[in-house]
Amino acid sequence: MKKYILFILMFIGTMAYSHKNISHRAFLEKNLTEIEKLAATAKVWGFLKYYHPKVADGSQNWDEQLFKILRQTENTQTVQQFSNAISDWIMSLGEVKKYENIKTDIDNVYFDKNIDFSWFDDRTIFTKELSQMLKFVQKYKFQGENYYVTFQKKDPNAVPLQFINEVKYSKFDWTDKNMRLLAFFRYWNYVEYFFPYKYQTDQDWNLVLTEMMPKFSDPKTELDFHLAMRELSVKLNDSHSSLGTSKMYDKFGEKFVPADFKIIDSKAVVVGLKNDSLARISDIKIGDVITEVEGKSIQTIIKENTKYVEGSNKASVLRNFYWAIFNGNSDSVQVKYTREGRSSQKYIKRYEYAYLIAIPKPKEKWRFLNNKVSYVNLGEITEDDVPEMMNKIMVSDAIIFDLRNNARGADYLIAEYLNPEPREFVKFADADLKTPGNFIWRKEEEKCGKVNPNYYKGKVIVLVNEVTQSHGEYTAMSLKVAPNTTVIGSQTSGADGGVVRFEIIRGFRTQFSSYGVFYPNKKETQRIGIVPDIKVEQTIKGIQSGKDEILERALKFAEKGK
Structure with a gap:
């Protein structure tokens, strides 16, 4: 009877061990999508940029290293293959040495709501060996002055934080996938490590990385790429955050109407005139309530374009919406409006911004x-x-x-x-x-x-x-x-x-x-x-x-x- 029980226990143990091995092997052989590989590469590349002693010192051409690892991981399929490629790449950067006296300032009080390296342990992407390697780099991180970021002290009127020593690429070609990903990865990691309010964004910053990746890896047009960059900046939910390029005019136009607006109850209400004489030409008056622009309701326009308009909260987003509603490249725009209880339609003339600048009226202090x-x-x-x-x-x-x-x-x-x-x-x-x-x-x-x-x-x-x-x-x-x-x-x-x-x-x-x-x-x-x-x-x-x-x-x- 004892031999029978022992046999059963051994059989159960063998089956459990076998099942564990099968599960582990299945994990290692799991295929990764392109988005998963690119997102993981973006995180590792950014982490090493600021933490690895042989990278943060500026001794590597870090952009070229990105292009290198993108080539090496492109044909990998499984977790094991991808992790091996990343591990070999990290090893090729140079030795990370242990040091006993880890420098800390005991007087510092830390605000740590943003820092999170739990992704090291993502077993759906990284092997245990790669996770341990990343943790080792984190523990024995670079101790000197980082080559890519600094605090400036010369100009008291400028903010201390400065991103430095980045190659700008005067002949930047948007059709080059590597260059598009470089721009995306740079920005995502700037925010990941140096934006103080990352923890407050509506969308988790890790999810932003995966959601936005297809828009950078495979945009349909140059404008789509530029719009993706702007959408990315808007996801900071920061009224200070913005991104502008000349291509934005293709989407929103470069001509303005000569009035200022406030959005109230999904209507655009005229609250001021940028240029009195130009406003008179289009018969614009303070208090006019515009309900439609080019046949679309203000509410619809807001819904369609919110992802392109920056703001920390709803009030600031609506404050910044005027250009997305009224700007365009044509000389006029059709609007539906109400005045003194009566609804009408008309065309409002648009002008390049330089023409709207009027002699400022003196204001009482x-x-x-x-x-x-x-x-x-x-x-x-x-x-x-x-x-x-x-x-x-x-x-x-x-x-x-x-x-x-x-x-x-x-x-x-x-x-x-x-x-x-x-x-x-x-x-x-x-x-x-x-x-x-x-x-x-x-x-x-x-x-x-x-x-x-x-x-x-x-x-x-x-x-x-x-x-x-x-x-x-x-x-x-x-x-x-x-x-x-x-x-x-x-x-x-x-x-x-x-x-x-x-x-x-x-x-x-x-x-x-x-x-x-x-x-x-x-x-x-x-x-x-x-x-x-x-x-x-x-x-x-x-x-x-x-x-x-x-x-x-x-x-x-x-x-x-x-």
Whole structure:
């Protein structure tokens, strides 16, 4: 009986072992699709670029190495074949040596929501041996100054992060698949390792890689390739992120209509005129409500083109939509519109942008709205204006600071008049160039204000809307910490932090937010924006009546406190 039981156990064990071997062998013999191979190659290539000691030092022609491994993996079919090709390639780059004293800064506090190397262990793509090799490179990563990315310190007005030493290819040929993939892989990895808000995007960045791959590996036309590049940048959900090339005119046109619009309830409402005389030619008036363009509803146009329009949130996307709705290459565009309750159709003339530039009208920097309330247009105020202005308006019971045209850098000086002492208002996170993908919290929060017993003690009111972006939002954060401050308006753009501008490859210029901006308690501002204490949305009726509904609400609050 004991021998029988032992035989059964041995048989079960043998079968389990055999099944395990069969499963493992089946995994190794699993065929990979072209998209799977290209996506995995993009990740490995980018990782090695910033981590491998024999790559990050600039000693390799890294673009040529990409072309080399693409050739070597093109004819591989199975997981085993693909992993072997990648492993052999990594080995050919040079030895990665162990080192005992791994350099760390114990004083650093890390923001690690973006860094993720779990893909090393993807057994549907990589063998265990290749995974271990990648982990070894990660552990014994490059310790010097990376050849491809740096922090510049010469220009205080430029963002620190800079992508450097990339070949631009003056004769870039879009029909060359290798060149298309190079552009794609570069950009995807810039975002993977150096975009501080990657964790906030609507779509997981790994899924973006696989979804977009066919549009780069096999575009039908040159325009399709350019549109894929723009769509890729839009997927950052960052109002700072954009990409423009001359080919975009083929899709959207290079002629503009002479008016500014706001999208409200899926309608385009005229809120301003770019050029009064040209607007009169097409009988455009503020308050006109355009419902169709070339026979398509505004809602349909938005649905068809959202993937090409950048923005951190819905408010900023709609703010940026005007060119996708009205631009074109013809001299005019047919629209259906309503005015004073009646619907009509007409043609609006289009012009090259240079013809729309009119002599700017002087704008008032500040004024008293009544005996108790003063108004400051921060889109016009510079530091030179602040001392005289503040000394005069300090007598007001309330000061309204309008940030709906952004700001010009007077925030720190204004804060000295509004605060009794220095106050923390913002916290930053910078890319960790020693461990790309990680970010490091700056050791101290930024402060504004100074010791001032004679600080302003009245109401401080800040006006914001979707135009309030970047430095405008930063300014709102600094004003918000002053005593007795109230923010009134609608959702802001939700894009804060210095903008890194660079050329991915010749002819493809782009940008995105390069460092993280948070409240001192580490709460996000990106995508969320500056949340109003009192929410007020502009309405079609208000525009047609010539009302500034946000300013009117601010005046009511200044007078009644509610």
